[in-house]
Amino acid sequence: MSAVSASTFDAINHVLGQNLLRVEKPGRYVGGEYNSIRKDWSAVDLKVALCFPEVYEIGMPNLGLAIFYEILNTQPDMLAERVYLPWIDMESIMRESGLPLYSLETRHPVSEFDILAVTIPYEQLYTNVLQVLSLSGLPIRSRDRDSSMPLVIAGGHACTNPEPMADFIDAFVIGEGEEVILEIADRFRQLKQRELSREDQLTELAQIDGVYVPRFYNPVYKEGGTIDYIEPARPDLPLPVMKRIVSVLPPPPTRLIVPNIDTVHNRVPVEIMRGCTRGCRFCHAGMTTRPVRERPVDDIVNAIEQAIGSTGYEEVALLSLSSSDYTHIVELVDAVSAHYSDRHLSISLPSLRIESSSVDLLESLKDSKRGGFTFAPEAATESMLNTINKVIPSQQLLDVAYEVYRRGWRTIKLYFMIGHPGETLDDVRAIVDLSKSIQAEGRKVHGKKANVNVSVGTFIPKPHTPFQWVAMNTVEQITEKQNLLKRELRGGGLRLRWNRPEETMLEGLLSRGDRRLGPVIARAWELDCRFDAWQEHYNHDAWMQALSDSDLELDFYTFRPRPDDEVFPWDHIDVGVSKRFLLRDYQMSQRGETRGDCRNQCYACGILSKYGVRLKPEPGTWKCPPVEK
Amino acid sequence: MSANNDQSPGDPQPALAPQDRVRCRIRFQKFDTLRYTSHLDLASIWERTFRRAGVQLVYSQGFNPRPKIHLAAALPLGYASTCELLDAWVEGLLPDLPDVKDRLNHFAPPGLVVDAVSTVDLRSPALQTLTHSAEYEIVVRETVDHPALQDRIDRLLAESTLMVQKGKRQVDLRPLIFSIDIEPAPADELRIRCELAISQQLGTGRPDLLLSLLDLDPLSADITRTALKLADPAAAA
Structure with missing residues (x-):
């Protein structure tokens, strides 16, 4: 790294002025967006840098950071500004000219903030997080940072197994951040006054519910590399660390920042419901975001109205894990289409169930015909559907597909996965047959113009799910299955998409990784791994070298079936659903047994006994049925 | 209709x-x-x-x-x-x-x-279809010898054709240049003012191409379009 440092406001601006036209998409690095908030630094006590560790146009639309931005900036004595990861062209200019990573709002170096809060929704961002720390001029390891440097906290879906990133992050937030972010900010502001060491600051922060400070927990390994037990450094530390939830969903953010350049989603996102009752056994979000909480229809309609007024966006996305399960979905769609059908707005409603009422819903939202109609059957044979607990009869799928085509859509998008536990080549071949049968329904209406786009992902066992014990498919198995699909899923109007098996391996490795992967991630980053989610940047060989440099093997993490009684690296993190429930569900799947939607009946997953008393569902919204043992 | x-x-x-x-x-x-x-x-x-x-x-x-x-x-x-x-x-x-x-x-x-x-x-x-030309003010951020630059400008304007690479093709920049002048500016600054064509008949003259012809770095210059002239001035807002 360069010895020169351009860290004052004028120096940063000078370097930018000289170089912005030499990089791709300079609009990524300048801020100045409508609704972005610039506060006076001398007038606030606590400054938080909110970071999505990817390039601007991917990170900018993230709803989580938008929520924290609004919550923190609403506090008169705090400020929050945004930080994204520069693309490789900008990175080299920053390193050459000594330009530190800076916030977009007031162009302050990250190192001058009190807290750096990073969201890590998926595992391929791990090396990017190290890159953020390094470009900020901070040591990458938590142990090497002191209280003169920002406190580095992280949250997001990937943090339900924080262990692979334990070396780098000072404190993790487990679960939902809306309340705990302010508790951390408030406590840290007090701690700052007291001239404490970082260790002492963290001791205090570890007392906050939902905060996990990894340096205070030591995994003790068995011979062979699995975990014997996890030992807290002191008896007063929580074990397990319980995730945080909000009892009622707070109003969604509406003063959203409107970017000046194109991003991956240019729209108002409104979360209509959190959590899911379906119990698909592969689904990490479905297990870890329980319980279900719905927003009332009026709140959603008001939020849309406000957000359109304050942003001018032309698109609204109604977000949830399973829109069809929202109790008042018909009323919601009616209310939204009544308000907006003649205002040149497009309303999207993803994650619809495969049933004819979904076609009615999308049709009443009018211009949704622009996109295709998307369904996610995930598997194509009865035995696989039973295994994953997502049962939709093929005939129902075909009937709904016919209805979609009949009402004017020409393209249906299908999401499948390969690599489910116990899957055979016949199960994979059934994906081909089903996709072709669906196209045949379309041809009854549109002839040769009926399209089916098939995306085939690869199943990755995730922590805190019934499949956390399962062995992943090997690269050879995945390749054989993909080859079958590439060979047979051909023809006019059929399109197939798949992922490179090597990239899937990285996600498999990191998802169920332990703390020993810390040095592996650091080594991979030293070997120039970053932007691992970008196909052209993923360097599988470097990752494999990093593993072998630490004397670890990929197979141990990915292809090894876990015995029922194995202690997992994430067992001291409690997301509410009990391990006993997950194991029972896994055993049911091995017997081909399914479990119903827990909307209708409680299966005692553990959420209600741990969080039930705190839940206060709003009138008219759904609540869990009573627990049954 | x-x-x-x-x-x-x-x-x-x-x-x-x-x-x-x-x-x-x-x-x-x-x-x-x-x-x-x-x-x-x-x-x-x-x-x-x-x-x-x-x-x-x-x-x-x-x-x-x-x-x-x-x-x-x-x-x-x-x-x-x-x-x-x-x-x-x-x-x-x-x-x-x-x-x-x-x-x-x-x-x-x-x-x-x-x-x-x-x-x-x-x-x-x-x-x-109405535009005729645009004026640009260019603040040059590199150290340049003033008389030498004036000399280069004079020589450019004396040429009858100025072929430059624009994307994949060669274009003649000369008919697109209406004027180039060095502006009076503070001692540590150099300002160039130019008027270039933007019209359907002649095409568009880009200031960055002009700067390259003058051996100046277009990526570090500060360029502002200061006037957009319409063929019929009455049509301007």
């Missing part, structure tokens, strides 16, 4: 008759961080600014309706401008123009300022 002719069947909202819309000509500045927003992205910024301001734009018909907004001349990425022109078709009869201007300014992002709003005849020719 009725506006209903191109309407998709089953659309419950009848389109307004053509006389219920107004074509507004807007003169605006683009500067600061918005310099790094491309011509294409600027159209979205305008659409969202109009929606926030509550000024209803006219949209095209069909499955993918687009607002009817025409920009006069693309401003290259990184340039500022004090003189951009935009035509926007607005729903309704004779809007209160000072009010439209105030509202747009209130809801515009930093770096976008509306200086004038007027109306033009709905049938008048497209803005892109």
